[in-house]
Amino acid sequence: MAIVAALTLAIATAFTAPPLAASLVGDYQTLLASRYAPPVAVPEGGFGWEIAGARFTLGRGTVALMEPTSLGEVTGFHFEGAGRFEAEVADAVELRQLRRFAEDEEMQAVRLEISEMLVRTADPATLGLDRLGEPAGPYSVHAGAREQHADWRKYGLVDVDARIAAAARIAGDRYVRVAMKTEEHGWLVFTYDELRPEEIELTRFAKGSNESWLALDRPDERDDRGRPTSPWSDELLEPIGFEVAVDVTRPGKGRTRGVGAVNPVQGAFETVGRYRCEHNGAGAVLLALSPFAQVERVWRVGGDGAQGSELEFVRYHVSGDDSSLPNDLYDDDLTVALDVPCLTGEEIALGFTYEMELDNYASLLSWYPTPRDMGFEEPHTMQVAITHRKDYQAKGMGELVSSVETDGGVVSTWRTKAPVDAAAFTIARLPHEKSYEYEGLPTVVMFGTRSGSMSAEKIEGFSADIINAINYFQQLFGSPIASDTVQVTFIASGHGQAGEGLIQVSDSIAQAITGRAVAGVREAFLAHEVAHEWWGHQLSWASYRDQWLSEGFAEYSAMLFVAASLEGGDRIFRDILESYTDELTGSLGSAFGAFSRPGVALINKRARERMGPIGHGFRARTAEAPTAYSSMAYNKGAMVLHMLRVVLRTISKSDELFFTVLRDFVATHRGQAVSTEDFQAVLSEHAPSDWSWFFDQWVYGTEIPTFSYDWRTEKLGGGWKLVLDVEMRDVPDGWRVPVPVRADFGGGESGELLVMVDSPRKTFELGLPARPKEVVFNPDFAVLAKMK
Ligand SMILES: [Zn+2]
Known part of the structure; x- marks a missing residue:
C-alpha cells in the first residue's frame, strides 16, 4: 500500500528533466x-x-x-x-x-x-x-x-x-x-x-x-549542536532484492590459498538487482561493486523479467594504467545511465554480468551491485544459484530451495527466508559437513573442505565452541538467535565475518585445534563472530559513527564468554584487558602477547594523539595509524563497555544491572539500526542519570587519562581512615572518571568502592572497618588509563 501511495505521489510531482546528454x-x-x-x-x-x-x-x-x-x-x-x-x-x-x-x-x-x-x-x-x-x-x-x-x-x-x-x-x-x-x-x-x-x-x-x-x-x-541527523542510507536507491546466478566451475588464476589449500575459482555472475528509486528524476544511478569485478554488460529488466534496453555504464580500470597494481583492479563505483529517468518510489530492475575471481567464498555486500551508500541497515532479499563442480558443495543464506545436476555440474539455489542486511556464500571442494541439534538452540552446521591440512576432525573440532557460545549468548542477552540454522563455514582468509545465520571463519583458526595456541584465542575469535548474530544482525548500526555497537560489543561479548566458559577464564579476561590497555596507551608491556593484533600496536605517541575517536568509525584512521578504526571500534569499544560495567557493578553491588541494560537494549531495538544515543537512552532508563559525559569522553573523545596515586591510613574512632591522593593528567578540564579502589584486608577479605576523580589533584578520605594491608587504585584494568 505504502509503495503504491509513494508512486502515485511521485508521478503527481513534476520534475524538471535535465536535457539528456548524448552519451x-x-x-x-x-x-x-x-x-x-x-x-x-x-x-x-x-x-x-x-x-x-x-x-x-x-x-x-x-x-x-x-x-x-x-x-x-x-x-x-x-x-x-x-x-x-x-x-x-x-x-x-x-x-x-x-x-x-x-x-x-x-x-x-x-x-x-x-x-x-x-x-x-x-x-x-x-x-x-x-x-x-x-x-x-x-x-x-x-x-x-x-x-x-x-x-x-x-x-x-x-x-x-x-x-x-x-x-x-x-x-x-x-x-x-x-x-x-x-x-x-x-x-x-x-x-x-x-x-x-x-x-x-x-x-x-x-x-x-x-x-x-x-x-x-x-x-x-544538523541538530542544534551541529551534529548530523541524516539516517545512513543511499539517497538515490533503496535495495529490494537480488537474484544472482554464479558459475564457479572454471578455475581461477591465483595460487592455492589457506590452510585448506583452496584453488581459487573464476566466478561468472549474472545478477538481477531490484531497487526502489529515492530521487525524482534520476537518469543515472551510482552503485558499488567489488573493485575486482570486471563488468561486461548492464541492462534494464522488464516487468516480465525480459531483457530490456542495454544500458551505458562507466567503471574505471584502475590497474589499466598502473602496472604496479593487481591487473583486475577497478574503481568500486559502477555508474549506470538509465534509459528513462526513475521517479521517487518507482521500482526498477537492472541486470548485470560480471566476472571476478573468488577464493572459496563471497562475503557481505561486495559481490553484488548495491546502492553506493548502502549501510548495514537496508534489508533486502537474496536468491543465489551457484553452479559448481560435482566435487564441490555450496552454502548460501537462508534455505536450499533446489539442487539440480546438469552436464556442467550442480546448481544449488539458496534463498533468504526474510530480508537480510548483507548476503554471503561459501563453497568447498571435498566438503565435510556435520549438523548438531540441541534443545533450545538453532541447528548448527559445520562445513568446510577436507583438502590441504583441513580435516573432518578439525571442522568438527570447533562445534563445541560455537554451540557453547550460542547457548551462552542466548541466555546472557535473553533473546534467541534470529535464524533457525547457523551454518559455520571455513574460508581461505585471515579474517572472519558473520552474516545472518551464515558465519565465515578463517581456516587458519583450524591450526589452533592441534597447534599450541594460547588458551582463549580461538574461543574469543569464534565467539566474536557468533556474537555478531546479536550485535550486527539483531541490532545493526545506524551509521558508520555507531559501528562500535557491533564490533566493540561483539568483542566484549567474546571476552565475557571466554571468562565464563574456560578454565582460568578470569585470568584470560584480565590478560585481554591488559593487552588492550597497553595497545591504547602505547605501552609495550604486552605488545607481543596473544591478544594484541599485529600491526595495531600504537607505540608512537603522535600517532595515538592524532587518531579520531570511536564515534567517528573508519574516520578515526590517520596517515600514521591506518588501523586506528579497529583499535577504536574493537578494542577501545570493548574497554568502554567494560568501564561501564565496572561503574554499574560498583554502584549496584552486582553485575545484574549491566546485563539488564544489554538485554533491554536488544529487546527494545531488535530488528533496528541503533546509535550510541539509543544505547545511552536504555542505560539512563535503568541507571537514571545523564550519562552524556561518559559517552562524550570515551566515545566522542580520544583522551586517555594518566593516573598516579598514594595512600596512607589513620586511626579513626573504632575503624580506620584511608587517605588517598590521586593525580590525573592528559585529559581536558571537566573530565570525570569514576575509578574503583580495592582495599585488601588480608585473609581473603577485601572491599571495593568507587571514587570520582574530576580534577587534576584530588584527595579522598574514606572510612574503612579495618586497616588495609594493600590498597589498589584502578585494579584489574577497570578503567582505561595509563598508571604511573
Ligand atoms: Zn566483528
Missing part, C-alpha cells in the same frame, strides 16, 4: 581527457562562491576552464594564485577532530591560504562559473589535473569524472569537489555531494593515506 560514456571520455583552455586572469575584484557555509575566494591569479561537455557545460577549472578557504565548524565533536588532525589546539574554524586549486562541479550555476567568461579553446591536456584525478581513483577509489557525468543526468544533483593546495597541510579536498547522507567532507589527500578531517550534514539537516 554517458561519451561525456565521461571527454571529462577523463582532462583538457583545459589556456589560463586567463581572474576577473578584476576577484572571484568566489559559497556552498553550505564554506567560502572560497580567489584573489589574484589565473584560471583555466575545462573543456565543456556535449551539453556545453563547463565542469571544472584550475586556479593558480592567491586564494582563501573559510568554513565554520558548528559541530564541537568535529571541531575536536579537526584540531587533532591539523595539530592546532586553538583552531576555531577553517581558514586557509591557497596557492593552487582544482575545482570540479556538476553545479556551475551555484559557483557562477559564467562570470569567468566563455570557454575558448584550444584545449590541451592539463598534466597536473589529470594526475590528481588518477590519484583520486587509485588511492581514494573516487572517480570524479564518472560522478560528474552521472550528475548531468540526475535532476537537481549538486556536486562540488575542490582540491586546494595549502602551505601547512598539503592538498586538502572539500567535497559537497548532495547524494551522500553527510554531504560535506574535508579530506587531507595524500597518496595512500587519506584522512577525513571533517564530515558534516548540510546546515538544514
Whole structure:
C-alpha cells in the first residue's frame, strides 16, 4: 500500500528533466581527457562562491576552464594564485577532530591560504562559473589535473569524472569537489555531494593515506549542536532484492590459498538487482561493486523479467594504467545511465554480468551491485544459484530451495527466508559437513573442505565452541538467535565475518585445534563472530559513527564468554584487558602477547594523539595509524563497555544491572539500526542519570587519562581512615572518571568502592572497618588509563 501511495505521489510531482546528454560514456571520455583552455586572469575584484557555509575566494591569479561537455557545460577549472578557504565548524565533536588532525589546539574554524586549486562541479550555476567568461579553446591536456584525478581513483577509489557525468543526468544533483593546495597541510579536498547522507567532507589527500578531517550534514539537516541527523542510507536507491546466478566451475588464476589449500575459482555472475528509486528524476544511478569485478554488460529488466534496453555504464580500470597494481583492479563505483529517468518510489530492475575471481567464498555486500551508500541497515532479499563442480558443495543464506545436476555440474539455489542486511556464500571442494541439534538452540552446521591440512576432525573440532557460545549468548542477552540454522563455514582468509545465520571463519583458526595456541584465542575469535548474530544482525548500526555497537560489543561479548566458559577464564579476561590497555596507551608491556593484533600496536605517541575517536568509525584512521578504526571500534569499544560495567557493578553491588541494560537494549531495538544515543537512552532508563559525559569522553573523545596515586591510613574512632591522593593528567578540564579502589584486608577479605576523580589533584578520605594491608587504585584494568 505504502509503495503504491509513494508512486502515485511521485508521478503527481513534476520534475524538471535535465536535457539528456548524448552519451554517458561519451561525456565521461571527454571529462577523463582532462583538457583545459589556456589560463586567463581572474576577473578584476576577484572571484568566489559559497556552498553550505564554506567560502572560497580567489584573489589574484589565473584560471583555466575545462573543456565543456556535449551539453556545453563547463565542469571544472584550475586556479593558480592567491586564494582563501573559510568554513565554520558548528559541530564541537568535529571541531575536536579537526584540531587533532591539523595539530592546532586553538583552531576555531577553517581558514586557509591557497596557492593552487582544482575545482570540479556538476553545479556551475551555484559557483557562477559564467562570470569567468566563455570557454575558448584550444584545449590541451592539463598534466597536473589529470594526475590528481588518477590519484583520486587509485588511492581514494573516487572517480570524479564518472560522478560528474552521472550528475548531468540526475535532476537537481549538486556536486562540488575542490582540491586546494595549502602551505601547512598539503592538498586538502572539500567535497559537497548532495547524494551522500553527510554531504560535506574535508579530506587531507595524500597518496595512500587519506584522512577525513571533517564530515558534516548540510546546515538544514544538523541538530542544534551541529551534529548530523541524516539516517545512513543511499539517497538515490533503496535495495529490494537480488537474484544472482554464479558459475564457479572454471578455475581461477591465483595460487592455492589457506590452510585448506583452496584453488581459487573464476566466478561468472549474472545478477538481477531490484531497487526502489529515492530521487525524482534520476537518469543515472551510482552503485558499488567489488573493485575486482570486471563488468561486461548492464541492462534494464522488464516487468516480465525480459531483457530490456542495454544500458551505458562507466567503471574505471584502475590497474589499466598502473602496472604496479593487481591487473583486475577497478574503481568500486559502477555508474549506470538509465534509459528513462526513475521517479521517487518507482521500482526498477537492472541486470548485470560480471566476472571476478573468488577464493572459496563471497562475503557481505561486495559481490553484488548495491546502492553506493548502502549501510548495514537496508534489508533486502537474496536468491543465489551457484553452479559448481560435482566435487564441490555450496552454502548460501537462508534455505536450499533446489539442487539440480546438469552436464556442467550442480546448481544449488539458496534463498533468504526474510530480508537480510548483507548476503554471503561459501563453497568447498571435498566438503565435510556435520549438523548438531540441541534443545533450545538453532541447528548448527559445520562445513568446510577436507583438502590441504583441513580435516573432518578439525571442522568438527570447533562445534563445541560455537554451540557453547550460542547457548551462552542466548541466555546472557535473553533473546534467541534470529535464524533457525547457523551454518559455520571455513574460508581461505585471515579474517572472519558473520552474516545472518551464515558465519565465515578463517581456516587458519583450524591450526589452533592441534597447534599450541594460547588458551582463549580461538574461543574469543569464534565467539566474536557468533556474537555478531546479536550485535550486527539483531541490532545493526545506524551509521558508520555507531559501528562500535557491533564490533566493540561483539568483542566484549567474546571476552565475557571466554571468562565464563574456560578454565582460568578470569585470568584470560584480565590478560585481554591488559593487552588492550597497553595497545591504547602505547605501552609495550604486552605488545607481543596473544591478544594484541599485529600491526595495531600504537607505540608512537603522535600517532595515538592524532587518531579520531570511536564515534567517528573508519574516520578515526590517520596517515600514521591506518588501523586506528579497529583499535577504536574493537578494542577501545570493548574497554568502554567494560568501564561501564565496572561503574554499574560498583554502584549496584552486582553485575545484574549491566546485563539488564544489554538485554533491554536488544529487546527494545531488535530488528533496528541503533546509535550510541539509543544505547545511552536504555542505560539512563535503568541507571537514571545523564550519562552524556561518559559517552562524550570515551566515545566522542580520544583522551586517555594518566593516573598516579598514594595512600596512607589513620586511626579513626573504632575503624580506620584511608587517605588517598590521586593525580590525573592528559585529559581536558571537566573530565570525570569514576575509578574503583580495592582495599585488601588480608585473609581473603577485601572491599571495593568507587571514587570520582574530576580534577587534576584530588584527595579522598574514606572510612574503612579495618586497616588495609594493600590498597589498589584502578585494579584489574577497570578503567582505561595509563598508571604511573
Ligand atoms: Zn566483528
